[in-house]
Amino acid sequence: MSIRLNCLSNMARRLNCNFSQWSSRVFAAEFDSRCDPVYFALSAQTPAADEKQSLLFQKLFSQGKAYSIHAITDDRIQRARSYSDLQDKLVSALPKSCNLLQLIAFHPNVNNSLVKGFFIQDALNNAETENMLKDLVKSEEFHLCTYVSSEDGTLWQQCVWSQRGKECTDVTKHYITVAAKPEYHPSLLNIINTVVFYSFEDAYRVLQECKECIPESKEVLELADQCLKNSTKGRFPVIVIEGLDATGKTTLTQSLQEILRGALLRSPPGCLSQWRARFDAEPPLIRRAFYALGNYISACDIARESAKSPVIVDRYWHSTAAYAIATEVGGALESLPSSHSEVYRWPRDLLTPDLVVLLTVRPEERARRLRARGVEKTREEAELEANNLFRQKVEEAYRRIQDPACVVIDASPSKEEVLSEVLLLIQKHCNL
Numbered sequence: 001m002s003i004r005l006n007c008l009s010n011m012a013r014r015l016n017c018n019f020s021q022w023s024s025r026v027f028a029a030e031f032d033s034r035c036d037p038v039y040f041a042l043s044a045q046t047p048a049a050d051e052k053q054s055l056l057f058q059k060l061f062s063q064g065k066a067y068s069i070h071a072i073t074d075d076r077i078q079r080a081r082s083y084s085d086l087q088d089k090l091v092s093a094l095p096k097s098c099n100l101l102q103l104i105a106f107h108p109n110v111n112n113s114l115v116k117g118f119f120i121q122d123a124l125n126n127a128e129t130e131n132m133l134k135d136l137v138k139s140e141e142f143h144l145c146t147y148v149s150s151e152d153g154t155l156w157q158q159c160v161w162s163q164r165g166k167e168c169t170d171v172t173k174h175y176i177t178v179a180a181k182p183e184y185h186p187s188l189l190n191i192i193n194t195v196v197f198y199s200f201e202d203a204y205r206v207l208q209e210c211k212e213c214i215p216e217s218k219e220v221l222e223l224a225d226q227c228l229k230n231s232t233k234g235r236f237p238v239i240v241i242e243g244l245d246a247t248g249k250t251t252l253t254q255s256l257q258e259i260l261r262g263a264l265l266r267s268p269p270g271c272l273s274q275w276r277a278r279f280d281a282e283p284p285l286i287r288r289a290f291y292a293l294g295n296y297i298s299a300c301d302i303a304r305e306s307a308k309s310p311v312i313v314d315r316y317w318h319s320t321a322a323y324a325i326a327t328e329v330g331g332a333l334e335s336l337p338s339s340h341s342e343v344y345r346w347p348r349d350l351l352t353p354d355l356v357v358l359l360t361v362r363p364e365e366r367a368r369r370l371r372a373r374g375v376e377k378t379r380e381e382a383e384l385e386a387n388n389l390f391r392q393k394v395e396e397a398y399r400r401i402q403d404p405a406c407v408v409i410d411a412s413p414s415k416e417e418v419l420s421e422v423l424l425l426i427q428k429h430c431n432l
């Protein structure tokens, strides 16, 4: 039986790495974001046959034909963009019989060692699938691997496909073995400086690297250049209101602005609005760096305004970090980095507010508000169901961010009740 799967040995050859360096990588194929991935590794030796292992691999490789593919380059911007392009191509061009899974490869406990790819199960063993994947390999941007089983179906070998002249052939083979589940979800390896940036320079550098491929980066960088890197807060309090969509941030921040006669600011700031859709369409590395810089640009406005009046801010650093972490970390709520992880630390060079309030609402109340906003019932319910886990992860990440930590408020009661509770908090924390 001939089966296909992804691997990075081809990359290893290109980078002149030997097999032993790559054999220490672990691969994770994710069937469902709510379950643990299947972890496997490569082996130069014939592994002992193992019934449990072969059952697991049957599930992965025996669904008709299986392939794997990933983008490959040393340039992190190009790699992130190629991965997104690859995803778009696969989603739009693969025959319906195919099942597309996330596949990642990483060195356990080594930060930024994670490489993302895709695993494709083609139940109908469609020639169209193979031709399409071979075409992608021709561009030299992507690498493709396939797998074959031993005659009795107990052992699996990986074949790396390579372009030789006009022919695409499998050139190297390695055995596959089951790998131990790592202590932490591997997606944690690529949070710091890949989706969450802890200094102005780190976020700035990403957009600098994008100047050629995304010309709009230059304009964002110019705005960032104008802002003082270490904006110092004025004598008036700075109050940040955080929360998921439809938790009542806009409603509350407007009331607070009136009552406190303060300035109402937001992150990302208005001056970045025209580029937001452009950067939202980019992969996480670039998109998150844009939002991170947005906080620093907002911080300049906060510093200036807080010298004159109290400042209310609609979303700030907590939103940037919580959404980035929750999106990047696959799996269940338990996959989030533990509460004491350094991913929840505040950037040392970003203006610190006096109070951060996190608005939370019960799911039924949120659904009611969305309905009142006119969101179609069926669509909204489907969205709630699909995003329930994601929403829980964002909210949990919000709660774990430290220095300053947020004060959590149940924003399900009436607007007036929420407002008076927050005013009491402001009195307590901000000497107003």
Ligand SMILES: Nc1ncnc2c1ncn2[C@@H]1O[C@H](COP(=O)(O)OP(=O)(O)O)[C@@H](O)[C@H]1O
Binding pocket: 243, 244, 245, 246, 247, 248, 249, 250, 251, 252, 369, 370, 372, 373, 411, 412, 413, 414, 415, 416, 418
């Ligand atoms: N405490 C509240 N009770 C009932 N409805 C509310 C409350 N706060 C906000 N709303 C309503 O819920 C919807 C979402 O509020 P909004 O302030 O726009 O949230 P966000 O800015 O967080 O997305 C709006 O229709 C708003 O009028």
Ligand SMILES: Nc1ccn([C@@H]2O[C@H](COP(=O)(O)OP(=O)(O)O)[C@@H](O)[C@H]2O)c(=O)n1
Binding pocket: 244, 245, 246, 249, 267, 268, 291, 295, 315, 316, 317, 319, 320, 321, 323, 324
């Ligand atoms: N300070 C901020 C604000 C928003 N964001 C991102 O922007 C998205 C939410 O923005 P939004 O405009 O939908 O927010 P609301 O209008 O719902 O308040 C989140 O997905 C975050 O990823 C951010 O990263 N940092």
